[in-house]
Amino acid sequence: MKMDHLQEKTIKSEEIYIGRVVHLRKDEVTLPNGKKSTREIIEHPGAVVILAQNSKEQLVMVRQFRKAIEKVLLELPAGTLEPSEKIIDCAHRELEEETGYRAKNWEKIFDFYSAPGFCNEKLTLFFASDLRKTKANTDHDEFIEVVEFDKEKVFSLLQNHQIRDAKTLIGILWWLNR
């Protein structure tokens, strides 16, 4: 499908901030009607999300404090790509760092954008099974509680709005419906 009539062309791109995880830039663009506008864009290295299912068909989840919203959220294991890291390697690393599990079977489900209106973060969702416990091995600045729930419990958490993280909602809705 031709989409040129919706496109915005970059006139100028200004780097505003280079952070540890996110970068911020401001683009001046030409709109399809020839007028000008600006776009503030968060550059993110990309991330992985993992639906890890144990031998009892339970889902491995993590509870962690999120400074941005000052709340503890119940989420799927996830994490950000390191420089030049392959997506699947990131998934293996993050699952083990956050939950202490390694998985033998990995399946890529799909990928999606968390907030494409202002951020380029792409998340790749994996299904992981045939889990083996190694050890909990969390990053120095992540404090994580690992919990394992069966389908009924996950469904009731969803019904009671206990799942409030977008990537986790997507993963769980896929897992419950597959």
Add this chain to the structure above:
Amino acid sequence: MKMDHLQEKTIKSEEIYIGRVVHLRKDEVTLPNGKKSTREIIEHPGAVVILAQNSKEQLVMVRQFRKAIEKVLLELPAGTLEPSEKIIDCAHRELEEETGYRAKNWEKIFDFYSAPGFCNEKLTLFFASDLRKTKANTDHDEFIEVVEFDKEKVFSLLQNHQIRDAKTLIGILWWLNR
């Protein structure tokens, strides 16, 4: 449930950039183990997402160019809260601006966080029905194509990975399963 043992306390908060839509700040925090770390946080005013269903039980969607990822995405109508705007007023305004529809029936489904690892954006999902066409009335810098799809078509778009926007995936998975 007590969650104090996961919490991070702010020592210092530094404003880095005040933009048109997003603000960026950097927090120095004390971790639960007493060590220090930093958090880069995107402050966002919050947003709405709308599942608008017409009298033929079709879903109203929008195609729009997203500069952050240089792609045209198929999304649910959505938009950012204006200063001191009520969430429901924002939903009415955005539905009409993006699609030219007003809805008589509104139902709040739930809210969720798009990217809580680095951003405080909270999205509120609405179901809107009993639609009346007013006129297409897009923002000066939004170029939007409105499309209306029945359940079978939406399901096939989902199966073929044509839906790659997180808020849209969440809304559609809810709509297909309700």
